[in-house]
Amino acid sequence: MTEANSEYDAARVIEVEGRELMRKRPSMYVGSTGVRGLHQLVYEVASRSVNEILAGGGGCVDVTLTRDGGIRIADDGPGIPFEAAGGARADDGLETLLTRPDTDTELRPDGRNTVRWSVYGIGPCAATVMSSRLTAEVRRGGVRRVQEYARGVALAAPAAAGPATDTGTTIAFWPDPDIFDTVECSFAVLARRVREVALLNRGLTLSLTDERPAGGTRSVRFRYPDGAGDFVALLDAETEWVLPEVIAFEWEDDGMAGIAEAALSWRRGGEERVRSFANSAPTPEGGTHEDGFRAGVATALTEYALRHGLLKPDDPGLGADRVGEGLTAVVSVRLDRPEYEGSTGGRLGGATVRDGVEQGVREHLGDWLDRHPERAAAIIGRITRDTAPDEG
Structure with missing residues (x-):
């Protein structure tokens, strides 16, 4: 790792003390080191995408359980910039969401329209810190930018990775087996909660796909016009x-x-x-x-x-x-x-x-x-x- 990258890590990731505390006592932040806490990681990342969609920037959020044990959450919103644009709030950038607890959700002017998948509400940084690997991809302004983290540490600054023909944000992460008792999500439990969130937010489209079964992929899709x-x-x-x-x-x-x-x-x-x-x-x-x-x-x-x-x-x-x-x-x-x-x-x-x-x-x-x-x-x-x- 270059000296520039080392400086970047020191400036951009969660403070070492905070990151290590989250990894040492994960139950304080996601409720459990069992399957309940594992699902909480999914909820924390998915809630960001859902709120982006409900703000009017897109129409669908897709959750996928990948064959290699990862969880991928993608939306077709406008794509959150890694850095806030001039004049925007300092915490509007995706990189900040990935590295700092989201503690002020309830203080925002649009708080009533903020979907919380649980009472924890720590945000995507929980997945950043408690995963062995996390990748973020933003498609915005015709450019695709990516960044990768390992156990809460950014491996490099966000980098352009080619052109983008659409917009949106995709976050994929692999829960750390050193933290969780299991890294196998329950399709049935996640499907119930995904359907519940769709029912409570009329017009929102949510899908859940499981690529793991040997017999082939299974998928459900929910959209309810009458809430x-x-x-x-x-x-x-x-x-x-x-x-x-x-x-x-x-x-x-x-x-x-x-x-x-x-x-x-x-x-x-x-x-x-x-x-x-x-x-x-x-x-x-x-x-x-x-x-x-x-x-x-x-x-x-x-x-x-x-x-x-x-x-x-x-x-x-x-x-x-x-x-x-x-x-x-x-x-x-x-x-x-x-x-x-x-x-x-x-x-x-x-x-x-x-x-x-x-x-x-x-x-x-x-x-x-x-x-x-x-x-x-x-x-x-x-x-x-x-x-x-x-x-x-």
Whole structure:
């Protein structure tokens, strides 16, 4: 390695202390040294591509599990420059994303439109540091530029590698077996999450390809024009519905500084199934968006039932426990500054989020009930029949 390259390495890679800490204690940054942490590397790189596409620069993100044990993630966006152009933010360059933790996602003006595949959100640098090898290719302005890293260290400056006939960014990496217990990704697990992200971001196209099987390549491709509505329809694909359709709506709320989307339907029976997300990251422990959703549904149904004589004033209200029976729903919020409770980030906080979701659901579901009186009566009739208190 030349002296110039050595100087380049010293100036451009993550500080040695930070890089070594990430390699020494990887679970602090990706949650695990098992397959869960391995998948986290995929999510951290893929989220950058997805956000690039959603910003309007392209249309598709492709994830490929290669035959030699690598993971390749490619998009057809405009291609992020290795260095920020004049006047741009210092952290807009791809090289910075590859070498520094992405710690300020939630502080950006467009934070509500930033997709997070998990609560970690450290960015592509996790793959740079925790892979034995990583290559980055940018196709932009008619030129293809490439750069290679080994365990977090840039082997050379970005270099032109010929002309480019299209635009986009491709990052390929090979997880380091010295860090991870396994370097074999699960196609099934990744496919579920890829589909989930596509469902939560209407119009986004995502694909997952596995080149490893001896019997031949397998591939799936997802694109959902109706977002959360498609999500609920898939969850209930093999059940008997009370309704012939999914109720879905989206609204913006300045109070919670974000956008909320909800979709719901009722089955003939069974337990409540509510899936919730914040900036596309799952919130398995629920939170204020789930609380607000349930309260809004119960209030809208109770108010409608009382107004139309489906409940008497002295009847018990349609509380969240009653309306939840047979309910399938997806609640997704996209917030400028999401707040989480607890160390795992599995539960969303924020009183303004609860209020905003409750009010939005109450208004939108109430409007839907008014426009569909026969279906409203069917929903309320099922709830009152199936959850009526025992007598005696």
